[in-house]
Amino acid sequence: MALIELSPESPAPPDPPAAPPAYVYRRLGLALAALLTLALGGAAPVSSPLWQRTGRVPAPPGTEVQLLGGRLYALDFQQHPPLVTAWSADPVRRLWSAPGPQGSEEEPYYLTEATPDVVMVNVRRSTTVLDARTGSVRWRSATPLQRLDDRTGLVLRENFRPGTEYDVDTGAPGRLYGSTTEQLHTEPARSTELDGVELGTGRRIWSASVPGSISTAWIGGTIVVLSADRLTVRSPRDGTVLRERAVPRVGGGRPAWGEAAGAVLLVHYGGFGEGGPVVAYAVDTLEPLWQQYQPDPQGSATACAGLPCVRSLTEVQVVDPRTGRLLWRADPDTDLLAFGPGSVLEVRGQTSPLRSVDQATGRVLADLSGWRGYVGVGDEAYVLTRRETDRSTSVGVLRAGRTAVQPLGRIPQPATRCQADTARVACRVGDGVEVFRYRA
Numbered sequence: 178m179a180l181i182e183l184s185p186e187s188p189a190p191p192d193p194p195a196a197p198p199a200y201v202y203r204r205l206g207l208a209l210a211a212l213l214t215l216a217l218g219g220a221a222p223v224s225s226p227l228w229q230r231t232g233r234v235p236a237p238p239g240t241e242v243q244l245l246g247g248r249l250y251a252l253d254f255q256q257h258p259p260l261v262t263a264w265s266a267d268p269v270r271r272l273w274s275a276p277g278p279q280g281s282e283e284e285p286y287y288l289t290e291a292t293p294d295v296v297m298v299n300v301r302r303s304t305t306v307l308d309a310r311t312g313s314v315r316w317r318s319a320t321p322l323q324r325l326d327d328r329t330g331l332v333l334r335e336n337f338r339p340g341t342e343y344d345v346d347t348g349a350p351g352r353l354y355g356s357t358t359e360q361l362h363t364e365p366a367r368s369t370e371l372d373g374v375e376l377g378t379g380r381r382i383w384s385a386s387v388p389g390s391i392s393t394a395w396i397g398g399t400i401v402v403l404s405a406d407r408l409t410v411r412s413p414r415d416g417t418v419l420r421e422r423a424v425p426r427v428g429g430g431r432p433a434w435g436e437a438a439g440a441v442l443l444v445h446y447g448g449f450g451e452g453g454p455v456v457a458y459a460v461d462t463l464e465p466l467w468q469q470y471q472p473d474p475q476g477s478a479t480a481c482a483g484l485p486c487v488r489s490l491t492e493v494q495v496v497d498p499r500t501g502r503l504l505w506r507a508d509p510d511t512d513l514l515a516f517g518p519g520s521v522l523e524v525r526g527q528t529s530p531l532r533s534v535d536q537a538t539g540r541v542l543a544d545l546s547g548w549r550g551y552v553g554v555g556d557e558a559y560v561l562t563r564r565e566t567d568r569s570t571s572v573g574v575l576r577a578g579r580t581a582v583q584p585l586g587r588i589p590q591p592a593t594r595c596q597a598d599t600a601r602v603a604c605r606v607g608d609g610v611e612v613f614r615y616r617a
Contacts, residue, residue: 228586232269244596246291275312316379320357335366366390383416441498467501483515505539517557517577560597
């Protein structure tokens with residue numbers, strides 16, 4: 178889900194062993210794949226043609242490991258500055274170590290993106306771009322850098338009237354407006370600069386200026402820009418305006434925030450976490466699709482990612498993104514995550530998957546009872562984990578539209594904090610991270 182918040186009309190919000198030759202296992206592997214696809218609760222093998230251990234990354238206390246761009250990156254916060262170490266995932270092998278930017282894990286301090294060429298390290302609101310082959314610093318951005326593709330990024334720079342900086346030591350009341358830096362302001366930005374940059378060098382490719390504060394979303398290979406009075410779709414290559422339309426006042430107010438639901442942009446006129454009018458626009462045409470009033474969510478903490486919902490303390494109503502029509506209802510204590518074509522994952526407590534359902538009807542597709550953890554893999558699948566005993570953890574994959582989990586394999590230790598991509602699973606086991614190759 179892409180979330181867009183605007184500051185002109187609303188305050189800043191409070192500070193997811195070597196194998197024999199392939200021909201020996203080809204027929205057996207195909208038969209085993211078919212068998213595992215049909216099974217839901219059967220025993221998952223420790224090693225098979227579908228599931229093989231590739232190695233272990235040491236991760237003692239104070240070290241965080243992230244799986245990004247097909248590699249593993251370890252952040253050692255016991256070093257000052259934190260030490261960044263890159264590991265190949267298959268086989269697991271140390272590639273390089275280099276000091277990261279100054280900071281600590283309380284900043285926050287984390288890796289956001291990795292490509293074959295660069296690694297992006299965020300410290301608070303700054304971004305440092307490292308060379309993926311050596312760990313050396315390529316360039317730095319004082320404001321957040323959004324990766325658009327492997328070559329291009331987007332940087333926003335807000336311009337405020339001098340003298341509007343907020344002094345946090347005073348604790349003075351009133352509306353505050355966020356910025357691309359850490360400085361809060363007492364007035365909205367006068368304008369915002371959008372810079373399309375070369376991801377590897379920081380070289381500016383194009384630049385555009387928009388009045389007031391804005392926010393952006395990356396939808397369908399384009400940059401969607403929402404301001405207080407305009408909705409614009411721009412090309413990431415040169416910033417060219419592809420489509421644009423005025424966004425009218427509704428109920429006497431300007432847009433306060435927006436969110437993307439697939440190829441539909443929902444423009445909210447109430448403050449974030451409040452009720453108010455909502456207008457849906459098709460991103461491909463910017464034509465309005467529907468408009469309705471959504472009531473106050475009454476403090477509901479339910480998250481709906483990738484699909485529009487009307488939330489309250491007693492229920493969650495799932496809405497058709499193209500028509501605004503009520504489709505079905507969910508319990509108020511579940512989070513809903515759209516994935517693939519027409520599937521929704523229902524989750525409790527942000528950690529435990531309950532079931533996958535059809536997005537159009539709410540009909541249960543797969544019962545996920547017993548699975549305890551999940552992580553998204555691309556746009557159409559989730560890798561699920563569950564601890565079978567105190568000595569092992571099972572791993573499976575659920576694809577959009579499927580009615581059962583496909584078992585992949587078993588980790589012969591209790592594993593936590595698993596990460597995954599389309600080919601690998603990495604889980605914390607004791608003082609290290611165990612890495613496995615899988616084929617679904």
